[in-house]
Amino acid sequence: MLATPRMRRLVALPIASLAALAMVFTTGQSASAATSTTTTKTATASKLKASTAKQLRQARAKQRRANRIGTAARVAARQKGDPYRYGASGPGAFDCSGLTSYSFRKAGMKLPRTANSQYQRVRKIKKRNIRKGDLVFFGGSRKYHVGIYWGKGRILHSPYSGSRVKVERIWTRGWSAGTLRLRG
Template identity: 60%
Template structure:
């Protein structure tokens, strides 16, 4: 029996379908108010931005720099998303304010990871999956892939 052929009839008979049912049938869920086209575009931009950041591996950190050969943390995210066709504000805090907040369970590769301290957001990187980010951490360092080291983080999706 081909399960995919039966999906439309199952959904038709079920009426309102839960997220678990959709996931079990191999479907996708949309963010409320989001169109399939908008979600596909956001995913494509995020994936491209992630690849751009990874391609900058080894580029030295420089405070206030936004590429193409030196970066600070928010400069790397600005540069990466610009190359992917999306405009971000310049600082980590401004980027936090501009993105759509998502849960840790909802995070995907290409989402932004914001690090929080007493004064607000102090660092940003691009989520690479498996608890790691691409970022430009500090003076004397360079763009690299690192494990997320803090629990004081939140996640944002570029619209």
């Protein structure tokens, strides 16, 4: 017969008591000292289980967030070839921040409408830590353009009037990186 989690808990208490008795006989400790030691070990095990459960929840949350960012990148990729139109946020035409806000919204994540507002919302990261799906911002203290990092020094963006959503190389060193990934 396989032991269920409930059965294991029911058996664990008597086993802990037996362990305390065994400690009394082998070490000469009093029963209360032996029980205290066993209780401490049980409490430590419970803390480890709680810590492990928390780490597992955090890992799952990170994975869900990464999946959503990947979905946003795929949504943006499907917009390739759509025309640029100032102030447009899809689905048939986009400006730069309209493309990013539309893509992340479709992936279930909220992102403000303008490039500068998006920059204020994301967690800033170093350029060397950028990954596909992160955001690339252009401009000084006030960001005027945004694109989705596509890997190998390229971004997917809606660049300017008369152009279309496309992937192209980053043309300047004056850019900043931001992410919606969770820390860790």
